[in-house]
Amino acid sequence: DFLHALEEVRPAFGVSETELQQCVMNGILKFGPNIERILSDGQLVIDQVKNSQRTPLVSVLLHGPVGAGKTALAATIAMSSEFPFIKLISPESMVGFTEAAKMSHISKVFNDAYKSPLSCVVVDSIERLLDWASIGPRFSNSVLQTLLVLFKKPPPKGHKLLILATTSQRTILEQLELIDSFNSAIYVPTISTFQALDSILVELRTFSDGERVHALRTLEAAVRSNPPAKLSIPIKKLLYYVEMAAQDVDKVDKFVQTMTEELTFK
Amino acid sequence: DFLHALEEVRPAFGVSETELQQCVMNGILKFGPNIERILSDGQLVIDQVKNSQRTPLVSVLLHGPVGAGKTALAATIAMSSEFPFIKLISPESMVGFTEAAKMSHISKVFNDAYKSPLSCVVVDSIERLLDWASIGPRFSNSVLQTLLVLFKKPPPKGHKLLILATTSQRTILEQLELIDSFNSAIYVPTISTFQALDSILVELRTFSDGERVHALRTLEAAVRSNPPAKLSIPIKKLLYYVEMAAQDVDKVDKFVQTMTEELTFK
Amino acid sequence: DFLHALEEVRPAFGVSETELQQCVMNGILKFGPNIERILSDGQLVIDQVKNSQRTPLVSVLLHGPVGAGKTALAATIAMSSEFPFIKLISPESMVGFTEAAKMSHISKVFNDAYKSPLSCVVVDSIERLLDWASIGPRFSNSVLQTLLVLFKKPPPKGHKLLILATTSQRTILEQLELIDSFNSAIYVPTISTFQALDSILVELRTFSDGERVHALRTLEAAVRSNPPAKLSIPIKKLLYYVEMAAQDVDKVDKFVQTMTEELTFK
Amino acid sequence: DFLHALEEVRPAFGVSETELQQCVMNGILKFGPNIERILSDGQLVIDQVKNSQRTPLVSVLLHGPVGAGKTALAATIAMSSEFPFIKLISPESMVGFTEAAKMSHISKVFNDAYKSPLSCVVVDSIERLLDWASIGPRFSNSVLQTLLVLFKKPPPKGHKLLILATTSQRTILEQLELIDSFNSAIYVPTISTFQALDSILVELRTFSDGERVHALRTLEAAVRSNPPAKLSIPIKKLLYYVEMAAQDVDKVDKFVQTMTEELTFK
Amino acid sequence: DFLHALEEVRPAFGVSETELQQCVMNGILKFGPNIERILSDGQLVIDQVKNSQRTPLVSVLLHGPVGAGKTALAATIAMSSEFPFIKLISPESMVGFTEAAKMSHISKVFNDAYKSPLSCVVVDSIERLLDWASIGPRFSNSVLQTLLVLFKKPPPKGHKLLILATTSQRTILEQLELIDSFNSAIYVPTISTFQALDSILVELRTFSDGERVHALRTLEAAVRSNPPAKLSIPIKKLLYYVEMAAQDVDKVDKFVQTMTEELTFK
Amino acid sequence: DFLHALEEVRPAFGVSETELQQCVMNGILKFGPNIERILSDGQLVIDQVKNSQRTPLVSVLLHGPVGAGKTALAATIAMSSEFPFIKLISPESMVGFTEAAKMSHISKVFNDAYKSPLSCVVVDSIERLLDWASIGPRFSNSVLQTLLVLFKKPPPKGHKLLILATTSQRTILEQLELIDSFNSAIYVPTISTFQALDSILVELRTFSDGERVHALRTLEAAVRSNPPAKLSIPIKKLLYYVEMAAQDVDKVDKFVQTMTEELTFK
Ligand SMILES: Nc1ncnc2c1ncn2[C@@H]1O[C@H](COP(=O)(O)OP(=O)(O)OP(=O)(O)O)[C@@H](O)[C@H]1O
Ligand SMILES: Nc1ncnc2c1ncn2[C@@H]1O[C@H](COP(=O)(O)OP(=O)(O)OP(=O)(O)O)[C@@H](O)[C@H]1O
Ligand SMILES: Nc1ncnc2c1ncn2[C@@H]1O[C@H](COP(=O)(O)OP(=O)(O)OP(=O)(O)O)[C@@H](O)[C@H]1O
Ligand SMILES: Nc1ncnc2c1ncn2[C@@H]1O[C@H](COP(=O)(O)OP(=O)(O)OP(=O)(O)O)[C@@H](O)[C@H]1O
Ligand SMILES: Nc1ncnc2c1ncn2[C@@H]1O[C@H](COP(=O)(O)OP(=O)(O)OP(=O)(O)O)[C@@H](O)[C@H]1O
Ligand SMILES: Nc1ncnc2c1ncn2[C@@H]1O[C@H](COP(=O)(O)OP(=O)(O)OP(=O)(O)O)[C@@H](O)[C@H]1O
Ligand SMILES: [Mg+2]
Ligand SMILES: [Mg+2]
Ligand SMILES: [Mg+2]
Ligand SMILES: [Mg+2]
Ligand SMILES: [Mg+2]
Ligand SMILES: [Mg+2]
DSSP, X not given: OTTHHHHTOOOOTTSOHHHHHHTTTTOOXXXXXXXXXXXXXXXXXXXXXXXXXXXXXXXEEXXXXXXXXXXXXXXXXXXXXOOSEEEEXXXXXXXXXXXXXXXXXXXXXXXXXXXXXXXXXXXXXXXXXXXXXXXXXXXXXXXXHHHHHHTTOOOSTTOEEEEEEEESOHHXXXXXXXXXXXXXXXXXXXXXXXXXXXXXXXXXXXXXXXXXXXXXXXXXXXXXXXXXXXOOBOHHHHHHHHHHHHHSTTHHHXXXXXHHHHHHOO | OTTHHHHTOOOOTTSOHHHHHHTTTTOOOOOSHHHHXXXXXXXXXXXXXXXXXXXXXXXXXXXXXXXXSHHHHHHHHHHHHOOSEEEEEOGGGOTTOOHHHHHHHHHHHHHHHHHSSEEEEEEOOHHXXXXXXXXXXXXXXXXXXXXXXXXXXXXXXXXXXEEEEEESOHHHHHHTTOGGXXXXXXXXXXXXXXXXXXXXXXXXXXXXXXXXXXXXXXXXXXXXXXXXXXXXXXXXXXXXXXXXXXXXXXXXXXXXXXHHHHHHOO | OTTHHHHTOOOXXXXXXXXXXXXTTTOOOOOSHHHHHHHHHHHHHHHHHHHOSSOSEEEEEXXXXXXXSHHXXXXXXXXXXXXXXXXXXXXXXXXXXXXXXXXXXXXXXXXXXXXXXXXXXXXXXXXXHTTOBTTTTXXXXXXXXXXXXXXXXXXXXXXXXXXXXXXXOHHHHHHTTOGGGOSEEEEOOOBOOHHHHHXXXXXXXXXXHHHHHHHHXXXXXXHHXXXXXXXXXXXXXXXXXXXXXXXXXXXXXXXXXXXXXXXXXX | OTTHHHHTOOOOTTSOHHHHHHTTTTOOOOOSHHHHHHHHXXXXXXXXXXXXXXXXXXXXXXXXXXXXXXXXXXXXXXXXXXXXXXXXXXXXXOTTOOHHHHHHHHHHHHHHHHHSSEEEEEEOOHHHXXXXXXXXXXXXXXXXXXXXXXXXXXXXXXXXXXXXXXXXXXXXXXXXXXXXXXXXXXXXXXXOOHHHHHHHHHHHOOSOHHHHHHHHHHHHHHHHTSTTOOOOBOHHHHHHHHHHHHHSTTHHHHHHHHHHHHHHOO | OTTHHHHTOOOOTTSOHHHHHHTTTTOOOOOSHHHHHHHHHHHHHHHHHHHOSSOSEEEEEEEOSTTSSHHHHHHHHHXXXXXXXXXXXXXXXXXXXXXHHHHHXXXXXXXXXXXXXXXXXXXXXXXXXXXXXXTTTBOXXXXXXXXHHHTTOOOSTTOEEEEEEEESOHHHHHHXXXXXXXXXXXXXXOBOOHHHHHHHHHHHOOSOHHHHHHHHHHHHHHHHTSTTOOOOBOHHXXXXXXXXXXXXXXXXXXXXXXXXXXXXXX | OTTHHHHXXXXXXXXXXHHHHHTTTTOOOOOSHHHHHHHHHHHHHHHHXXXXXXXXXXXXXXXXXXXXXXHHHHHHHHHHHOOSEEEEEOGGGGTTOOHHHHHHHHHHHHHHHHHSSEEEEEEOOHHHHTTOBTTTTBOOHHHHHHHHHHTTOOOSTTOEEEEEEEESOHHHHHHTTOGXXXXXXXXXXXXXXXXXXXXXXXXXXXXXXXXXXXHHHHHHHHHHTSTTOOOOBOHHHHHHHHHHHHHSTTHHHHHHHHHHHHHHOO
């Protein structure tokens, strides 16, 4: 069921479908209980927004390491809501914008959302929207203030709004008191069990069964013999390493070598 | 008497009624003596503004934790004044404004207020109006200076003005010497007794009587067996947890679990 | 003689009389030797400006705690000069001005003053004119530089100028070397004797003689039994507390209670 | 010879005579060897500029405490040069100018100076031209850079230029490396001998001979009996104190009292 | 094979060939295994971009000391890809640009690249594109944010993009979290063996065989007798020293002397 | 041979001759081996630029104390190159320019230089071009970035460029990593031997032989008897002191006294 999660999603009219699907370029591999839990938590907030009269606004933060799959999961949950209005606010569509242009684009998406009775807005990579730089540190305070207000501002009477935001910089959001604007938070972890890794390699079909078993065994041994090392790899990085190995004459060796370096030298 | 407090309020002509009522979306639940005290303190300052010749300007600050109900209470007191001019200055209506636009909007509301013989201005969420960010820290000094002057500037001879402001960042206001601009301050606390919690759950009608009793008992035991933990939950968060629980098949369990996490892991 | 001090003042033509009188909204209560000394010091500098050929410019700073009566006293001295040109520069008339607009307004008033043979300019609340914020700290350097020059710049040959400025932030003015621009400084203290307090309550007529005597005795006992506490209350705050008490059914109790909290909890 | 020094000066055509004379409002009192030395040092640099072919540009800094007489002395030396071009660059004529306007005004004066074969430019109160504020600290870097270059830039071939600058903030000029731009520096001290003080009081004629002798004796005794205290008073402050005393019924007492406070409480 | 590496490269149509060749002004001297490894690593990423469906975007960072040959090698790898679109983003073509103009130029190149099915963009000297200055430190946050997004933004569906970036300031890129945007990193070292140095001198033909042997022996002895010293010289600096020596009457002596100073006094 | 060095220079057409000669107002006195070495080092880089194909760009930094003669020497070397294009970039011709205007002027000069087959650009007083202020510190990052790129950017194929820059702030250039942009550096020292001093005084002809011998002897004795003191005086300052002494009746005494103060009180 390589592209299974994605297939379940039938996007509604008026939705920025192409952009959202671009975020899930390599599908959602269901490699373990974490992914199931995240998707079912997503379903719960969708239900709350639909049903509750007292909480017409629900805002949720997906946070976790770089490349862990936050954007792909937020996009997947958003599409699965089948709300009539689903929009993506992403730094990728605002390259080179001035602060004022960013604020105006963000406000516009929210104002459009307020018009639909049932809306979902995905706010991707908050630290990038904020122009965060750890030296200084620097950030756009005007974008920050815009988000601080919009994440708490309820839609007009009778309307409902779900906000799904992502970040790989939770600590910074805490320091900026942006965390207080969210009703709840969902953690997206890296791949940390060999069982999950195995199930992914099965799905990807890059290695034959024999190659896969050999690769995992060697890797497990390598990790075990380098005491502080432990398995922890973001899905995005894993996909890159598998593809890089695929170019090599000796793909298993290349994969094991790159992964061993990654896991032991960090 | 779920919506009782609100119902008592009959807004006067020329008043931004809709906006003020939006602030009290879930009514004012009278869950204990704190709420009574806050509302009667509000009544006192309304009287002073009306009657005293020597203090034609009275400014009051409502402060307390995030979600404690500051905005709902300030809006309720303002509406209960039945003054001919009652206006709300809120960050939510100034999303994306420049500093200059904010200052001009704020000044305009005060200038309008000066024209009415008896006015009330609610200045919501001062830290947000100031674009406060704890990293830096950063804030709009021009908005700050505008507020520092407006909070102390008396209306023209023969006119009266009541200012009700809210903040969840009292310490910052002290550092900015903005505290000195207020004549008095009212503290809005979180819910901290099981009696208050019980009376709220009764009002909300989400749980049956049996469920409610069971939930409270379990929660009380959980708190007691986690020594440093104690009951302290803002009304806004409580409403969210109750609604979230309502989506779950086993709503009592979900409610007790979420509340226990909230109270013991913080 | 509640409004006595004010009545003595007959404002000259071309003077911003209304604004200056607004500053002395509740008159000048002559509650003790401090007030007499300040008013006679004011008379001396008025004489020096009028008579001396070698010091055609005299600049004086009135400084003291928030609410001590600085603005009311500066306005009273200015009006008592009966100079043909008397103007008030106040942050209240420059709400929302840009730095450039402030500088231009300030310069204009001084340039007008230079045209009159005998002028008095009241520069109220310097820290506010400077947009001072203690976090940062931040301030308008261009307004500061304007004041630094104008406070020392003599009027054209044959003309005379008296500058009366006020501040509750003397330390900051010292750090900014603005203190060096003044020829002399007058300290405006809080009310610190029960005799002064008594004479004020007599004048205000809010309490009957019996109530007043009772209130003062109770207050004196409360202060004495709380060792570090001592009587020190700015006139502006005292007026607010008296008015607040006047709204209460039991006004003496309310007054004593509020004052006791003020004096012992700080 | 109260106005003697000034009278010796015959300003040349094309010179801003009025402004320069305003700087010497109370003349130059020749109260001791320091004043003689400063004036003769001034004569020497005037000669060098006139005569030397190898140093067509000479720049001199007059520095000393606030009110010591720096501006009056610089203006006097400049006027005594009798150069065909003598101009004053003063913060007082640039109140409210933007940085750009200041730079442009300063450049213009120098460019005009380059056109005359023999020029003298007085640059008064450098710290004020720089908009120096010790909090921050803040200053106009563009004005600083302009001065750093202009103070070292020689006039066109065959032309000569003398620059006389003043400051009460020598240390800051050292930190800003502006000191390196000057060829030499002249120190302007406060009045520090009773003989100098006496000769000034004689000239001013405010006190009778008996009053003067009495005042000085009392003052000397007061200083002697307050060990760390010593005589040190800027001429400008002394003039203010004498004028203030002159308003008093008992002028000697007032003078002695004010001077004693000044000298012993600092 | 002095210009051998370069000759192997046949640039495709629509490619900024002249600029790229300017970067390899003195060819690629194959002086050891490091150079071979770098060029073959370059070949691997070219293949991955061409072949993989799951990683349509690959971004690689070439880092190493100033003058080590990073730009020449990145340009060589880019040209060897023979992709239909190859462009150079270099600070040299943006001298005097404003931040906005830089961002717009950078975005334009990437947008053009997205239009070609197979593209390669060389981003030269990131620290310079960022206007990095270690005092402050200062940098252009808007250029940084542009790069942070562009280095991770995949081209449109079906298109492929290879990004080759260079820097001599890896540590700064780590602090700015820009490192996380790259899929992999290639280290470009200085010349550190006498064998490599010898092979370069052979190629350059500046010295006769006898001169070369003599020069290397003397240099080796000098390094050995100055204990902490060791051979480490960037190719660009070596080329400068050889050319400088060539001007001298006694070129071997000059070369040995300059190199000895370089290696022992640092 | 007072103006000897200068006379040897015959400026080529299209060269800003007047400006360059203004930099050598008092000629180049050949007072010792240091001056010879600097001029011959200058000749070497001129040759390298002319002859080498591999290094079409050579950039050299002249650094040393304030007044040591850096600008005069750089101008002299530039003029001696007799290149068809020789231009001076100097802060003196950019007084009051905005950052943008400075950058544009600097770029223009370099762009003109690129058009000539053989060019020399003198970049005078880098710290001043950068608007460097040690308080802050502050500097123009855009001018810095422009220089960082231009000092390393080779001219178009077949063209040659020599850059001669000067600074009295080498340490700052190191911190700003601007030092790495230069191929080599030449140190310009102060006058530090009595032999050099003697040869200069001979050339200047201000003193008779007897006066000179007497002056030097007295000075040498003064230095010797003030242990930490030693001879070290920049040529520019020496010229000023000699001229100043020339105005005095007793010129030898004045010279010895000023020099002794300079050398012993620092
Ligand atoms: N179970 C999964 N969860 C998330 N992504 C998955 C999963 N399985 C496969 N993927 C693929 O992995 C990639 C995850 O990349 P994504 O951009 O979502 O990560 P990210 O955490 O947002 O990264 P970044 O921190 O850089 O923003 C996508 O291409 C997605 O299709
Ligand atoms: N007794 C009560 N006091 C205040 N609010 C109450 C009370 N009972 C119910 N509510 C409801 O609780 C919510 C309080 O939210 P409100 O926005 O006023 O909190 P807040 O303290 O202003 O939050 P924030 O710190 O985020 O600004 C409102 O929806 C209000 O209707
Ligand atoms: N003796 C007095 N001196 C000063 N003010 C008095 C006196 N008696 C009564 N008042 C009244 O007290 C008030 C003093 O307020 P005022 O604004 O002058 O204080 P302030 O020190 O300027 O306050 P702030 O620090 O806020 O600027 C005025 O309303 C004035 O009429
Ligand atoms: N010997 C003297 N030297 C200087 N000023 C004198 C002397 N005798 C009298 N004066 C008078 O003293 C005053 C000196 O003031 P001046 O403005 O020159 O002082 P300053 O040092 O420039 O002050 P500031 O530090 O405020 O700029 C002038 O009015 C001048 O006429
Ligand atoms: N093997 C090689 N690798 C790289 N450059 C080489 C090699 N052989 C010769 N060169 C030449 O050396 C020079 C390397 O300069 P280049 O500008 O690439 O260095 P760089 O590391 O980018 O320097 P910078 O740190 O200043 O940007 C080029 O002229 C190039 O032609
Ligand atoms: N041997 C010499 N070297 C340099 N300058 C000399 C020499 N002999 C005489 N001079 C004269 O000395 C002066 C040197 O001044 P120059 O402006 O070059 O110094 P600088 O080091 O650039 O000073 P700054 O640090 O202020 O920029 C010139 O007038 C020059 O004609
Ligand atoms: Mg993401
Ligand atoms: Mg609120
Ligand atoms: Mg006041
Ligand atoms: Mg002065
Ligand atoms: Mg490079
Ligand atoms: Mg120079």
